[in-house]
Amino acid sequence: MAERGGVLACVFTGIWTTRTVALVDAEMRTLEARKGFAALALDLSGIEKMDTAGAWVIDRLVCANEKRGVEVKMEGRSEAANVLLGAVGEAVRREGDSAAVVQPNIVIRMLEAVGRRVYEMRDDFLSSMNILGATIRGAQMKLGRGHAVNPAAIFAQIDRMGVGAIPVVLLMSGIVGAIVAQQGAFQLSYFGADIFVVDLIGVLVLRELGVLMTAIMIAGRSGSAITAEIGSMKMREEVDALTVIGLNPIGVLVFPRLVALVIALPCLSILANFAALGGGMATAWFYSDIPPAAFIDRLRVAIDLSTIFAGLIKAPFMAIIIGTIASVEGLKVGGSAESLGRHVTASVVKAIFVVIILDGLFAMFYAAINF
Numbered sequence: 346m347a348e349r350g351g352v353l354a355c356v357f358t359g360i361w362t363t364r365t366v367a368l369v370d371a372e373m374r375t376l377e378a379r380k381g382f383a384a385l386a387l388d389l390s391g392i393e394k395m396d397t398a399g400a401w402v403i404d405r406l407v408c409a410n411e412k413r414g415v416e417v418k419m420e421g422r423s424e425a426a427n428v429l430l431g432a433v434g435e436a437v438r439r440e441g442d443s444a445a446v447v448q449p450n451i452v453i454r455m456l457e458a459v460g461r462r463v464y465e466m467r468d469d470f471l472s473s474m475n476i477l478g479a480t481i482r483g484a485q486m487k488l489g490r491g492h493a494v495n496p497a498a499i500f501a502q503i504d505r506m507g508v509g510a511i512p513v514v515l516l517m518s519g520i521v522g523a524i525v526a527q528q529g530a531f532q533l534s535y536f537g538a539d540i541f542v543v544d545l546i547g548v549l550v551l552r553e554l555g556v557l558m559t560a561i562m563i564a565g566r567s568g569s570a571i572t573a574e575i576g577s578m579k580m581r582e583e584v585d586a587l588t589v590i591g592l593n594p595i596g597v598l599v600f601p602r603l604v605a606l607v608i609a610l611p612c613l614s615i616l617a618n619f620a621a622l623g624g625g626m627a628t629a630w631f632y633s634d635i636p637p638a639a640f641i642d643r644l645r646v647a648i649d650l651s652t653i654f655a656g657l658i659k660a661p662f663m664a665i666i667i668g669t670i671a672s673v674e675g676l677k678v679g680g681s682a683e684s685l686g687r688h689v690t691a692s693v694v695k696a697i698f699v700v701i702i703l704d705g706l707f708a709m710f711y712a713a714i715n716f
Contacts, residue, residue, distance in 0.1 A: 351383040358391030361399025377409040390421025400429040472673045479595045498601035506567040507609030515620040522621030526628035539633040544647040546625035555618040556656045560663040564696035568671040572692040575675025603668040610664035
C-alpha cells in the first residue's frame, strides 16, 4: 500500500475466502476509514482464490470510498473475480435501493389496506359462490359425472355438529334468557309492569336472540372445526389426492358438512328457544314472583306463529353462510401450521360478522313488510 500524488495504491495477494477473510478484515476496515486521497487504485492480480466473502470485503471498501467521492480503479481482475465482484456489488446495491425506498404516509397505507381487503372480499365471494353453486347442483362425488349422495357422511356430520352441540347451546341459551329476564324485570319494576318481562323475553328470544346466539356458537364450534379439518387435509395434500383419483373435493368434503349444518342449525335454534324461555321463566318466577302458569298465559298473548317463524327462517341461511365461509377458508390453507391457525381464526371472525350482518338485514326486511 503506497500513496503518491493523491492516489492510494493497494495490492491484494493471497487467498480471499470465507476461512481467511477474517485475517484482513481489520486492515480493510482501517483502509475504509482512511481519508486524504482523491483516487484509489486496487491491484487484484495477486489474488490466488476468491469467493463471495472475499468479494464482499473488497466491494465494501469500494462502496465506502465511492460514497466519499473517491475515484476507484481496479486492475488485474481474473474472470472469476470479475463475475463475483459484479454479482456481489449488484446484490448490495439492490438491497440498498430497497432499503432507501421511502414509505408512503399513513393515509396512503390505510387506503392500500382497504383496497387489499376489498379485493380479498371479492375473491372470497367468488369462491363462496363456486362452492355454493357446486353444492346446490348436487353432491358430485365424481368430477363431472355421478351425483350420488352419501347419507352416512351427512348423518355423521349431523351427529357431530348438531347432537354434539346440544349441551353447550342449551346452557348458553338458558343463561342468556335468564340474564335478559333479570335485567328486564329490574327495569320494568320501576313502572309496575313486571308482567311485560314475558313479552320482552318471548319476542326477543324467538325473533332474534335464539337463532343468533345459536349461529354464533355454531360458527365458533363447528365452523372452526370444518376449517381445521379441510385445512389439515389441504396441508397433507389429501384434497389434491381426491382430485387425482377422480373425486370432487367439494362433493366429498363440503357437501355433507353444509347439508348437516342446514339441518342441524334450525333444530338447535328450536332447542335454544326452549332453553332461553325456560331460563327466563325460572328467573321471572324467583325474581318477580311470576309463576310459570302466568308466564305461559302471558306468552300466548305476546307471541304468535309469525314471531316463531321470523327467527327460524333465518337459521338455514345462517347455516349456509357458516358452512361456506368455513369451507372457503379451509381450502385456502397453505402448507404451514401458522397458515392453518390464521385461516381458522379468519373463518370464525368472518362467519360471526356476516351472520350478524344477515340478522340485521332480516330485521330491516321484516320491518319493511310489517312481518
